[in-house]
Structure formats: C-alpha cells, structure tokens
Amino acid sequence: MGEPPLRHGCDDHWSWDRRDCSHEVRLYGPFLQVAHFHPNWSSGTAGVRGTRVLNHGRYYWELRVSHRVFGTSMMFGVGTQHARLHVDAFKNLLGEDEHGWGLSHKGLLWHGGRWTHYTRPFQENESTTIGILFDGIAGTLTYYKDGACLGVAFRGLNEVREPLYPIVCSTAAKTEMTLITTKRDFVNLQDRCRAIILKYVRTRSDLQLLKLPKSIKEYLSETLTDTVQIFKPCNEYVHIV
Template sequence: MVHHHTDLMSLMLQGCDDYWAWNKKDKSHEVKLTGTRQQTAHFHPKWSNGTAGVRGTRCLNYGTHYWEVRVSQRLFGTSMMFGVGTKHARLHVDAFVNLVGEDEQSWGISHKGTAWHNGKGRNFTKPFHENEATTVGILFDWSKGTLSYFKDGEPLGVAFSGLNRVNQELYPIVCSTAAKTEMTLGRRRRMYHNLQDRCRAAIVSKLKEEKQIDSLPLPNRMRTFLKDTLR
C-alpha cells in the first residue's frame, strides 16, 4: 500500500496539473456533459433503463497519470464504475450491467467494491456507502503497468496490472446505471514526458485561459504544442 502513496506524492510534487475533460464526442446518448469545460458527466437525466458511460479525452499510454472523480450524494444502483478502456469499450447498453470491464477492452471497479475485467469480477475493496458523496482517485502508471485506486484520499491498492502490455490507446472511462447521477472531474496530474513538456507546463500554468496562447509571440507550431496539453 505504502509505495502507491509514495508514487502519488511524487506525482503531486514533481508532476504538473492536467486539463483533460470528458469527451463530448465519445459518450452514451444518456450522458449530458455540463460545467466548466465538460468536467461534469450527468447520467440518465430523466430516468434510467440501461448503463451509460463516457470516455475522457486524455490518452494515458506511456505516462503516469492521476485523476479524481467526485461522485455526488446520489451514489446507488446496480453499478457506478471508474476505470480505463480502449476506444472499443462500449459506452451504452440497454441493460443494468458492469459495463467497464465487461470484456477485454476495459478495466474498472464498481461502487460495490468489485474489480472487473474480461467479464470477470472479484472482490477488491469494501462497498462504498450509498447516498454519500465520495471522491475516487485513480493512478495509472504505464511503466509499472498498474491501475491503483484511492477513496476519499485513502489508498485501496493496485486493482489491475499488466496494462503496459495493452497495444491500444487507453483512456479514462466511467459509467453509471442509476438515474440522475453525477460524476465531476477533480484534480488531474501527470508526470512530465521530457524537458520540453516541463517548459510547456510552466507556461500554461501562468495563463488564465486558452485564448491567451494566441497572443503569445510564438511560432504557430509552438502555439499548437501549448494547446495540446489543454485537450
């Protein structure tokens, strides 16, 4: 347990803030995105007759990433899930299922404390208290191939390993079976890829909004490079 906490601490101290969001082009029709830069996913706005998911915009491969998902007090139902998946992982099904981890395309844990991959579930942690706001932290470490979880700041340990052997792009993914449930992205951090990336993070951290990049006296290619971190 301890070393996951150490990994997270080093990411907090040495990494940089990340700015990805939920992907408005890559979601179930039963997910409505709201809030600043699509950071809140609202599942089944009217009623629910199935399972709805959404992918994040950040490709996780080759890096170390940490992100938090804040679940509103409406935490209940068959399955609310948090994990990672490829572009082939389904984001909607007209049935109440554990969608993240239903096949070999995704890996996730549910609020019932079960870890799912390839259609198989196993007990991973204690079930979350229902109808209680909860923050789920997810740490993806490509070099170790691990996906670790935290609940309200407490480490739950490694749920999956061997993810660095996956030869497709992996993205954050969440899903819910329950009506009018909400998940909001909280803190997002990642490790620098190289010195150029570190310089970019220093510049972006000083800017209030994306359009300020356009006024910087830089070549277009450098402007594009700066904007890439905000997607």
C-alpha cells in the same frame, strides 16, 4: 494518507467526450467536467469516455461522485474504444470483456467478464471522491477513495496495444460524476519547462505577445484551454469564445 499522486507533476487538460458517450449521459460545465447519468429514469447502463489517451504516460484524476450512490453498478476505470458505453440492461459494463478494467461501487474489480474482491462496498447515498492513478510505464492502475490508497488493482496495462481512455458508467438514475482533478507526469525537461511558462501565460492571446518562434508558440499552445463551452445533452452543445 501520504502524499497525493503525481504531486510533482503538472495539471492535465482533458474532459468527458461529448462524441463518445451514451445517449443517457448529459455533459455540463465549462469544460465538460460533469457527467450526469440517466436524467429522467434508468432502464439500463450508460457510460462516457474521456478524451485523454493514457498509454505510455502517468496520469492521475479524481472524480467527485454525488450522494446518489446506489443501484446495480457505478463504475470507474479505463477501457479501449471497443468498450461499450450503453446497454439496455443493468450490468457491470466496464470490464464485461477484455476491453475494459473497472471498479464498481460494490467494491469489485471487473475485467474480462470476471470479478474479484478489492475493497469494501461504498456507503450508499453518501458522496465520495475516487482517485485513479494510471501508470503506463509500470502497467498498473491504482484506486484511491477519499484520499486513501486502496492498492494496485490491475497490472499488465503496459502490454495493451490499443489506446486506453478513462471511462465511467452508471446504472443509477440522476447520478453525477465530476472531474475535479486531472494531473500528469512530465514527459521530459521540455515538457517541464512548458508547464512553468504556462503558469504565467494562461491564454492564446497572451502567448501571441511573446517574442518567440512560431514552432515554440505552437508547442506551448498545445495544452492551453482558454475556450469556454456550455454544454447541453451529449452530442449537442453551444460554443462560446
């Protein structure tokens, strides 16, 4: 299987966006890492966008997909703010137009309303782990399944001028996709140094104890996530500090 992507990078910190998802998506977990689709029954296709802007960097994330793998389309990939996140129809939503690039559980790649064969269909009703490597420098998107690289799926993403975000969507009722890994490459030496410091400084209160200039503390705090959130349905949440 080889080395995992971005093994020498650092942990990234992003989640599913409670303000940018279908009303048929429920978000759970301390940091919105669990997306639950169609909690009662399904009458269409629902999606959710991630909070991470991907352009110009290298990012890798993994999704644990529940054993409820079935239906018309479960999709994983990237898209712009113009990619639709809900439609009252069963369809391959991510990649229906030029605003999305997605892989369906049927093993098909979708972009611009067209599909191509990419890999074998996923085994239905078996949980699986999907890895996605976005390389904004080379402009490629590569998928992994249960640790095995499936090869480059899309090229030319470095030419996209609009912000790109992680997106998942599903037509299947009571499906869950959980973010279990989020990694990124270092931007520069300063970024690498920050990652080392934050291995030992985990909270903002700890950071304030350091005798450092205010500007450096602000830079260090940009990637801290010491706020706990318990979420109800999309767009409704309880905030606990």
